[in-house]
Amino acid sequence: MSQPYVRAFLDQDSETFSYVIYDKSGGHAAIIDPVLDFNYHSGRTGTTTAQQLVDFVREQQLTLDWILETHAHADHLSAAPFIKQQLGGCIAIGEHIREVQGIFQRVFGLEKELLPDGSQFDHLFADGEQFAVGELSVRVMHVPGHTPADIAYLVNDKMVFVGDTLFMPDVGTARCDFPGGSARRLFDSVQRLLALPEHTDIYVCHDYPPQEREHECRTTVGAQKRRNIHVHSGVERAAFVTMRNERDATLAVPRLILPSIQVNICAGQLPPADEQGRRYLRVPLDQL
Numbered sequence: 001m002s003q004p005y006v007r008a009f010l011d012q013d014s015e016t017f018s019y020v021i022y023d024k025s026g027g028h029a030a031i032i033d034p035v036l037d038f039n040y041h042s043g044r045t046g047t048t049t050a051q052q053l054v055d056f057v058r059e060q061q062l063t064l065d066w067i068l069e070t071h072a073h074a075d076h077l078s079a080a081p082f083i084k085q086q087l088g089g090c091i092a093i094g095e096h097i098r099e100v101q102g103i104f105q106r107v108f109g110l111e112k113e114l115l116p117d118g119s120q121f122d123h124l125f126a127d128g129e130q131f132a133v134g135e136l137s138v139r140v141m142h143v144p145g146h147t148p149a150d151i152a153y154l155v156n157d158k159m160v161f162v163g164d165t166l167f168m169p170d171v172g173t174a175r176c177d178f179p180g181g182s183a184r185r186l187f188d189s190v191q192r193l194l195a196l197p198e199h200t201d202i203y204v205c206h207d208y209p210p211q212e213r214e215h216e217c218r219t220t221v222g223a224q225k226r227r228n229i230h231v232h233s234g235v236e237r238a239a240f241v242t243m244r245n246e247r248d249a250t251l252a253v254p255r256l257i258l259p260s261i262q263v264n265i266c267a268g269q270l271p272p273a274d275e276q277g278r279r280y281l282r283v284p285l286d287q288l
Helices: 048-059 080-087 097-107 183-194 221-227 237-248 257-264
Strands: 005-011 016-022 028-032 035-039 044-046 063-068 090-094 123-125 130-133 136-142 151-155 159-161 201-203 218-220
Touching: 005 048, 016 048, 028 048, 028 130, 035 048, 048 080, 063 080, 063 130, 080 090, 136 183, 183 221, 183 237, 218 221
Parallel strands: 028 063, 063 090, 090 123, 159 201
Antiparallel strands: 005 016, 016 028, 035 044, 130 136, 136 151, 151 159, 201 218
8 A cells, every 4th residue: 555645735825725636656546525715805716725736746747546635615715626627536525515515505595596405516525435546545423513514544554634524633623513513413423533543644724833832733643642631531511512502602703704605605616707708796684
């Protein structure tokens, strides 16, 4: 079994890590959680951040097999369609995206435009499903809580890409107050991840570092069990749920939640253009 190679790319604006995982130079690759640049004030989109991933794949002469989403993000727009246009690959997410689509179909008034069946994606993963990236073996883990559809990708039983379920140990865990979220389910999902061998590398989707350190993207199961400020060993579910719910009540709504979710539940596709080529996003009032 090949040693997985990982290259991380940080989008400073949303503090999001995107990843290229691959089996060897000239081999096969997957991209995880690519970011589309978006300026909310001007409504302008851009691909400068995503182009870095494209350039790296081309420099390494990789064949892109997959564009993998860990969930429908609320803090950035997905660049999956741009990546696919440039490099090919199948856009995939967990099968419970249908539940998230059903929730936000109503929030955004998209009953006539959006079928909540996941058909916007090329593939929907089931819990436990296995697939290959060249010589790499990847297993899907359904880890709901932050949203109903969060999944993690376990690569060669050596490293796991956890999306927003866990952050670095000094930051803690994801919020659970979005529609369909559940602190109880998040706790159970985290325990599933922490049941992996202690040497397993954990790659996070976001990092919000304290002033004394720079952004980091990698930790281990053992480090999380010892030092995670929210779910270290010994923390019980009831205490976690109380803490998480109380903390979530103090958090502001993410800056880009409205544009992000309505695009990301459609596999990153922007709304269709009108006859003049103009595209519009919806801003539902008093819904969140």
